Amino acid sequence: MFAFIIRRLLQSVLVMLTVALIAFALFRFVGDPINNLVGQDTTLQDRQQLRETLGLNDSVVVQYWRYVVNTAKGDFGYSYMHRRPVKTMLLERMPATLELSIISIILALFIGVPMGVYTGLRRDGFLAKIFMSISLIGISLPTFLIGIMLILVFGVMLRWLPTFGRGEVVAFGIWTTGLLTASGLKALIMPAITLALFQMTLIMRLVRSEMLEVLRTDYIKFARARGLSNRAVNFGHALKNTLVPVITITGLQLGSVIAFAIITESVFQWPGMGRMFIEAVADVDIPVMAAYLCLIALFFVVINLIVDLLYYAVDPRLRIDGGGSGGHG
Amino acid sequence: MSVRNLRIEFPTRRGTLVAVDDISFDISPGEILGVVGESGAGKSLTGAAIIGLLEPPGRIAQGEILLEGRRIDNLPYEQLRRIRGRQIGAIFQDPLTSLNPLYSISRQLVETIQTHLPLNDREARTRALALLDEVGIPSAGERIDHYPHQFSGGMRQRVVIALALCAEPRLIIADEPTTALDVSIQAQIISLLKGLCHEHGTAVMLVTHDMGVIAEAADRVAVMYSGRIAEIGPVQEVIRTAKHPYTHGLMGSIPLIGHHVKKLTQIDGAMPRLQEIPAGCPFNPRCEKVMDCCRVERPNLQTVQKSRVACHLFDGADGEARAGE
Numbered sequence: 001m002f003a004f005i006i007r008r009l010l011q012s013v014l015v016m017l018t019v020a021l022i023a024f025a026l027f028r029f030v031g032d033p034i035n036n037l038v039g040q041d042t043t044l045q046d047r048q049q050l051r052e053t054l055g056l057n058d059s060v061v062v063q064y065w066r067y068v069v070n071t072a073k074g075d076f077g078y079s080y081m082h083r084r085p086v087k088t089m090l091l092e093r094m095p096a097t098l099e100l101s102i103i104s105i106i107l108a109l110f111i112g113v114p115m116g117v118y119t120g121l122r123r124d125g126f127l128a129k130i131f132m133s134i135s136l137i138g139i140s141l142p143t144f145l146i147g148i149m150l151i152l153v154f155g156v157m158l159r160w161l162p163t164f165g166r167g168e169v170v171a172f173g174i175w176t177t178g179l180l181t182a183s184g185l186k187a188l189i190m191p192a193i194t195l196a197l198f199q200m201t202l203i204m205r206l207v208r209s210e211m212l213e214v215l216r217t218d219y220i221k222f223a224r225a226r227g228l229s230n231r232a233v234n235f236g237h238a239l240k241n242t243l244v245p246v247i248t249i250t251g252l253q254l255g256s257v258i259a260f261a262i263i264t265e266s267v268f269q270w271p272g273m274g275r276m277f278i279e280a281v282a283d284v285d286i287p288v289m290a291a292y293l294c295l296i297a298l299f300f301v302v303i304n305l306i307v308d309l310l311y312y313a314v315d316p317r318l319r320i321d322g323g324g325s326g327g328h329g
Numbered sequence: 330m331s332v333r334n335l336r337i338e339f340p341t342r343r344g345t346l347v348a349v350d351d352i353s354f355d356i357s358p359g360e361i362l363g364v365v366g367e368s369g370a371g372k373s374l375t376g377a378a379i380i381g382l383l384e385p386p387g388r389i390a391q392g393e394i395l396l397e398g399r400r401i402d403n404l405p406y407e408q409l410r411r412i413r414g415r416q417i418g419a420i421f422q423d424p425l426t427s428l429n430p431l432y433s434i435s436r437q438l439v440e441t442i443q444t445h446l447p448l449n450d451r452e453a454r455t456r457a458l459a460l461l462d463e464v465g466i467p468s469a470g471e472r473i474d475h476y477p478h479q480f481s482g483g484m485r486q487r488v489v490i491a492l493a494l495c496a497e498p499r500l501i502i503a504d505e506p507t508t509a510l511d512v513s514i515q516a517q518i519i520s521l522l523k524g525l526c527h528e529h530g531t532a533v534m535l536v537t538h539d540m541g542v543i544a545e546a547a548d549r550v551a552v553m554y555s556g557r558i559a560e561i562g563p564v565q566e567v568i569r570t571a572k573h574p575y576t577h578g579l580m581g582s583i584p585l586i587g588h589h590v591k592k593l594t595q596i597d598g599a600m601p602r603l604q605e606i607p608a609g610c611p612f613n614p615r616c617e618k619v620m621d622c623c624r625v626e627r628p629n630l631q632t633v634q635k636s637r638v639a640c641h642l643f644d645g646a647d648g649e650a651r652a653g654e
């Protein structure tokens with residue numbers, strides 16, 4: 001177990017170093033950093049001096065290492081565009097994205113899993129078939145289209161919900177939350193639904209197919225043959241066996257939800273990191289782009305780590321030391 | 330336990346398939362009834378029908394199942410569920426897949442015990458331990474909290490037997506309990522099953538296609554072919570003086586238990602598929618002693634000595650004469 005965690009941590013570090021290398025390469029190959037920092041009328045000599053002070057004349061390896069160390073410390077440099085520390089900008093934007101993403105994934109889980117279980121158990125039921133048809137829409141409609149349609153209906157026509165922004169927020173230190181004000185919650189509804197819909201249908205279909213698979217297994221038949229109640233069989237025995245793939249996919253999806261919040265954030269003008277990234281791309285604001293890249297990679301790595309640990313919690317076959325812990329009485 | 334004229338059908342788009350047709354038999358307390366027949370003969374379906382776990386679209390189209398004189402085939406699901414495990418236990422073929430891999434043995438035992446018996450956690454665990462001891466799990470006290478993957482195939486089948494015995498059922502349906510096991514372990518499991526059932530007076534329906542297992546364990550044996558009973562009678566009589574030509578074929582050689590040399594393949598041809606069961610006796614295309622009437626008229630079970638046989642060879646005195654030829 002311990003060795004396993006250590007190994008996974010080392011792998012994670014390796015992944016992060018690779019991502020940092022790519023981010024670092026952005027600086028060197030997308031435009032000249034000096035040009036991005038200074039005005040047109042700066043003399044050649046000044047440029048040279050800036051080059052020297054920024055360490056751009058050092059060897060690539062030294063520069064890369066410096067970049068890694070700075071990044072690890074959370075120092076992403078200054079935005080070319082806004083002339084502010086990227087770290088500050090990220091910290092301002094992160095709460096909006098994280099709140100949106102986490103609420104979305106919770107929404108997707110808490111609706112997707114029960115719907116998946118239901119459609120798995122009532123394979124031929126009328127409601128199950130309706131759920132399946134709706135899920136097809138969720139899976140095939142592009143996110144931005146769903147967002148725009150929601151805006152059109154609930155924002156423009158019915159005027160129930162705001163069409164952009166995050167509403168009022170309350171600050172706790174560096175964290176700002178929209179979850180505590182009525183306008184913040186209202187503003188969250190449409191973006192969260194938009195972002196959750198795809199994940200929800202994905203989770204639902206996954207849980208359904210896993211349920212169908214598990215319900216065919218011998219141990220489920222044997223559980224029924226022992227007279228266990230339907231609840232114990234379906235939820236105690238079957239559902240738990242569908243968890244491993246659900247955890248995997250949900251974990252990966254949480255990563256992509258954060259990453260692909262970009263589209264939703266653009267549609268709803270949500271003041272999150274995704275929109276900041278889009279703006280940075282438009283402005284060729286390399287430090288912001290690089291920082292975003294590293295941060296998203298970090299999210300993925302951390303989530304993957306958590307997913308692996310959850311496997312351990314769920315599946316005793318992975319615990320090498322085995323046994324000893326599962327008593328009931 | 331009695332099965333009366335049981336008929337199991339599968340409605341399909343191209344008409345109804347009859348998988349089990351007009352089967353009747355009894356099992357008395359403490360008795361082991363062996364059920365043999367080729368794969369697809371309808372053995373498992375019969376077992377599933379008895380515990381009320383036929384999978385749709387399969388359904389009991391006709392007949393009844395009685396447990397201690399009470400009809401159980403038409404009970405609502407919830408009542409039947411209380412009978413499963415409590416009065417009828419089941420053991421399946423593959424011990425490697427019969428146990429939920431995510432739960433410890435103790436959890437699965439305690440859950441089953443508490444489903445049927447009013448015991449608290451501690452009492453249920455004590456009972457679980459006793460059961461594991463009884464089925465011969467060494468150092469059960471340590472093993473009880475282990476997970477299925479930490480047991481060997483034979484040990485897992487013992488756990489499965491313990492699970493089936495949780496609430497001391499009156500009848501156990503064992504569907505090929507040794508087929509998936511190592512030959513060296515098969516005999517142990519069979520004698521364990523036999524011993525336990527004699528002690529507790531539990532009746533057993535022992536489904537297998539291994540005549541060796543039948544010879545070893547069963548008191549009576551039913552030979553099934555194409556969803557029907559070809560012959561049923563005391564095990565010694567069926568083995569020594571098989572009457573139905575199909576049974577003859579099966580008995581061609583009885584391997585010792587555990588010696589899987591010859592199986593049921595000495596008879597030429599294969600059992601017909603459900604859609605292609607011929608008129609008359611379903612065995613007639615493969616039968617050495619086939620007569621004209623076998624292709625037309627379906628034979629009914631009739632008493633011959635201590636057995637009952639479905640074969641035209643035994644129709645009246647005439648039949649006896651021909652059988653003697």
Ligand SMILES: Nc1ncnc2c1ncn2[C@@H]1O[C@H](COP(=O)(O)OP(=O)(O)O)[C@@H](O)[C@H]1O
Nearest residue numbers: 339348367368369370371372373374375386603
């Ligand atoms: N769902 C089903 N649909 C149609 N036929 C089935 C179905 N399940 C089982 N059967 C048929 O029922 C017959 C008996 O099956 P089974 O009882 O499993 O045989 P066995 O004696 O090998 O245990 C087989 O011919 C099989 O093809």
Ligand SMILES: [Mg+2]
Nearest residue numbers: 369372373374
């Ligand atoms: Mg079978």
